[in-house]
Amino acid sequence: MPKRKKRVSPIRPAEATVSTAPDDNLRNTVIMFVDIIGASEVSNHLSVVRYKEFVQEFKDIFRSACRSYLDNWLDDLKEIDDYQFSAKGDEGLLLIYPEGDAQKTSLLIDIAINIALELKRSWLLSKRNRENVRSGIVPIDIAVGIHIGQTCLAEDFEGEKPVKRPEGYAINLAKRIEGFSRTGQYSHIFVSEAAHGLLNRLADEKTYLFDEPKSQLVKGFSREIRAFEVMHHFLPTDWTVGVEEPDAMSSSKALLRVPSEGNLGICMKALQLNPTNIWLAEECIRASMLFAFNALAEAERENQQKLRDAYDQAMEIVSYLSQGDQRDPGILMIKGLIHGESFDFDQERLCYREARALNRQVPVLAWYEGYSLSSEVWYEIDGDNLTDDEKRKLTPHTIVPKRQLSADEIRKKITEAIRLLAEAAEVARWAAWIHYTYGCELVMWGNDAQREEGISEVSFACKLLDDVKLEISREYYLMKVWDDPRMKSLQK
Numbered sequence: 001m002p003k004r005k006k007r008v009s010p011i012r013p014a015e016a017t018v019s020t021a022p023d024d025n026l027r028n029t030v031i032m033f034v035d036i037i038g039a040s041e042v043s044n045h046l047s048v049v050r051y052k053e054f055v056q057e058f059k060d061i062f063r064s065a066c067r068s069y070l071d072n073w074l075d076d077l078k079e080i081d082d083y084q085f086s087a088k089g090d091e092g093l094l095l096i097y098p099e100g101d102a103q104k105t106s107l108l109i110d111i112a113i114n115i116a117l118e119l120k121r122s123w124l125l126s127k128r129n130r131e132n133v134r135s136g137i138v139p140i141d142i143a144v145g146i147h148i149g150q151t152c153l154a155e156d157f158e159g160e161k162p163v164k165r166p167e168g169y170a171i172n173l174a175k176r177i178e179g180f181s182r183t184g185q186y187s188h189i190f191v192s193e194a195a196h197g198l199l200n201r202l203a204d205e206k207t208y209l210f211d212e213p214k215s216q217l218v219k220g221f222s223r224e225i226r227a228f229e230v231m232h233h234f235l236p237t238d239w240t241v242g243v244e245e246p247d248a249m250s251s252s253k254a255l256l257r258v259p260s261e262g263n264l265g266i267c268m269k270a271l272q273l274n275p276t277n278i279w280l281a282e283e284c285i286r287a288s289m290l291f292a293f294n295a296l297a298e299a300e301r302e303n304q305q306k307l308r309d310a311y312d313q314a315m316e317i318v319s320y321l322s323q324g325d326q327r328d329p330g331i332l333m334i335k336g337l338i339h340g341e342s343f344d345f346d347q348e349r350l351c352y353r354e355a356r357a358l359n360r361q362v363p364v365l366a367w368y369e370g371y372s373l374s375s376e377v378w379y380e381i382d383g384d385n386l387t388d389d390e391k392r393k394l395t396p397h398t399i400v401p402k403r404q405l406s407a408d409e410i411r412k413k414i415t416e417a418i419r420l421l422a423e424a425a426e427v428a429r430w431a432a433w434i435h436y437t438y439g440c441e442l443v444m445w446g447n448d449a450q451r452e453e454g455i456s457e458v459s460f461a462c463k464l465l466d467d468v469k470l471e472i473s474r475e476y477y478l479m480k481v482w483d484d485p486r487m488k489s490l491q492k
Contacts, residue, residue: 025152025153025154025164026150026151026152026153027082027097027150027151027152027153027166028097028098028099028105028148028149028150029095029096029097029148029149029150029151029166029170030094030095030096030097030098030105030108030109030112030146030147030148030195031093031094031095031146031147031148031149031151031166031170031171031174032092032093032094032095032112032115032116032144032145032146032174033091033092033093033144033145033174033175033177033178034062034091034092034093034094034116034119034142034143034144034178035090035091035092035142035143035178035179036058036090036091036140036142036143037140037141037142037143037182037188038140038141039055039090042054042128042140053127054127054128055089055090057126057127057128058087058090058092058123058126059087059088059092061119061122061123061126062085062087062092062119063085063087063092064122065115065118065119065122065254066085066092066094066115067085068118068254069111069114069115069118069254070083070085070111070115082096082097083095083096083097092119094112094115095151095166096108096111096112102198102201103201103202103203103430103464105148105198105201106198106199106200106201106202106203107202107203107204109146109148109191109195109198109199109202110199110202110204110206112146113146113189113191113208113230114207114254114255116144116146116187116189116230117187117189117208117230117233117255118254118255119142119144120141120142120144120187120189120279120283121283121287123140123141123142124139124266124267124270124280124283125263125266125267128140129266129270130266133266133269133270133273134269136273137273138270138273138274139270139273141188142188143178143179143181143182143184143188143190144178144181144187144188144189144190145174145175145176145177145178145179145180145181145190145192145227146174146177146189146190146191146192146195147170147173147174147177147191147192147194147195148170148192148194148195148198149168149169149170149173149174149194150168150169150170151166151167151168151170151171152166152167152168153165153166153167154166154167172220173192173221173225174192176218176219176220176221176225177190177191177192177225177227178190179218180214180216180218180225180227181227181229183214183216184229185211185229185278186211186229186230186231186232186278186279187229187230187231187233187278187279188229188279189229189230190214190227190228190229190230191210191227191228191229191230192225192226192227193213193225193226193227193228196210196213196227196228200430201430202430202431203430203431203432203464203465204432204433204465204467205236205237205431205433206364207233207234207235207236207255208230208231208232208233208234209230209231209232209233209329209330209333209362210228210229210230210231211228211229211230211231212228213226213227213228214226214227214228214229230279231278231328231330232278232282232330232331232333232334233279233282233283233286234282234285234286234333234334234337235255235256235286235289235290235337236255237371237433239256239289239290240293240301240341242255242256243256243258243290243293243294244301256290257290258290258291258294259287259290259291261291263287264284264287264288264291267280267283267284267287268284268288271284271317275320276321276324276326278321278326278331281317281318281320281321282334284313284314284317285314285317285318285334285338288311288313288314288317289310289311289314289338289341292310292311292313292314293310295310296310304342304343304344307341307342307343308342308344310342311338311341311342314338315335315338315339318331318334318335318338319335322335328355328358328360329355329356329358329360329362329365330355330362332351332352332354332355332358333351333352333355333362333364333365333368335351336348336349336350336351336352336355336368336372337368339351340368340372340375343375343379345372345373345375345376345379348368348372349369349372349373352365352368352369352372353369361427363424363427363428363431363434364424364428364431364434366420366421366423366424366427367420367421367424367428367431367434367437369420370416370417370418370419370420370421370423370424370437370438370441371417371421371437373413373414373416373417373420374414374417374421374437374441376413377399377410377413377414377417379403380401380402380403380404380405380410381394381399381400381401381402381410382402382403383476388476388479391476391479392479392480394444394445395445396410396411396414396445399411414441414445417441418438418441418442418445418446418450421434421437421438421441422438424438425438425457430464431464432461432462432464432465432467432468433461433465433468435457435458435460435461435464436457436458436461436468436471438454438457439453439454439455439456439457439458439459439460439461440454440458440475440477440478441454441477442454442457443455443458443477443478443480443481444477444478444480451480451481454481455481455484455486455487458472458478458487458490459486459490462490469490469491472487472490472491473491
């Protein structure tokens with residue numbers, strides 16, 4: 001099975017709440033408001049001291065989630081110029097001030113969404129929620145609103161110290177979106193129309209999908225506002241690398257943190273209390289797969305039956321969801337991904353085809369299906385055990401089947417993989433890893449003209465996302481063109 005996994009180089013931690021902003025008071029700002037849902041009701045059932053402890057734990061978790069992602073994702077404050085986060089009472093506020101093009105801004109919006117997801121999973125495991133779950137009470141949730149817009153940094157004072165505080169329409173809108181998110185049906189993480197639109201420029205892989213837009217007329221605004229709720233969240237395609245080599249993927253340390261058995265138990269018990277909660281179900285899937293894979297011995301991680309057994313709990317959850325009213329492309333996609341992790345390629349692609357038949361455009365489905373075919377081809381020819389010289393000489397006409405499929409069947413899968421990856425690359429114009437995968441496939445199996453196109457696709461992927469360059473010198477699908485001057489110039 002090909003392991004064309006993306007890796008992120010180690011980065012220098014950034015200091016939180018440090019301002020290096022220029023004097024210009026008008027700033028483009030990514031804004032995230034977070035609030036505890038039902039905090040007032042909680043205060044009615046706790047003593048003043050216990051409520052203070054409850055709020056303090058929220059503030060600590062909020063700061064930790066922000067720091068965890070900002071320290072691991074951002075290699076230099078100059079990349080974004082300025083950011084700050086703070087928590088007061090039952091409310092948290094994150095502000096990032098991007099400078100640069102739309103792709104950089106889209107990355108920062110993506111980071112805010114990932115911080116929100118990390119915050120939700122950490123808050124689920126808070127002391128109060130643990131007590132609730134053990135007592136058979138549904139956990140307390142949080143509401144998140146994310147927006148991007150212009151703010152004015154007005155000067156204020158904390159004692160004698162001058163500070164800059166953002167003001168303006170964008171701040172008010174972000175707060176209204178946070179209030180709107182309380183009406184959500186899934187994660188209660190809402191993203192404004194402006195922020196959602198910029199995510200179309202995100203070059204890296206998204207690990208979440210949105211519901212259809214919702215509109216609402218809110219207090220203080222003369223028109224309806226539209227927002228998108230994070231409906232599904234899942235593991236990135238390279239998650240096993242993050243478990244096996246955590247130092248190789250600094251940006252995913254928070255996302256790929258393996259849960260303890262006790263924390264996994266809390267998640268599962270919370271799901272028993274609310275079995276149709278999509279976010280909670282998918283969090284249990286994510287956590288159980290991380291825990292189960294981490295528990296396998298190295299040799300077992302290549303054993304199909306061992307992997308099936310390891311992911312049985314995750315498969316049971318997603319199968320339950322896919323048979324009910326919640327069946328949608330996202331649920332079927334996640335089910336396919338679980339099948340693919342245990343080499344059940346036919347079942348994996350069946351899920352993707354069923355998802356696409358639901359007529360809701362999810363561009364990554366074509367990528368996943370093409371990648372599944374590519375993985376199956378490599379598995380059928382036992383590619384990992386070929387010598388480097390044998391890999392360089394591989395063509396569709398020289399392949400030697402090692403397992404169940406015939407050479408003709410393998411060649412048909414190669415052709416279909418290239419077709420699907422081309423479709424995905426056409427639809428997802430700014431998705432670097434889709435263009436990279438497509439380029440690798442063309443270089444490995446294509447004729448001279450296709451190989452040239454493959455080099456162009458890989459080069460384009462590197463322009464979209466610098467991290468792609470880290471893969472080239474390790475990518476055996478690119479062995480045939482490693483010495484090409486264009487590829488040498490890209491290698492890090």
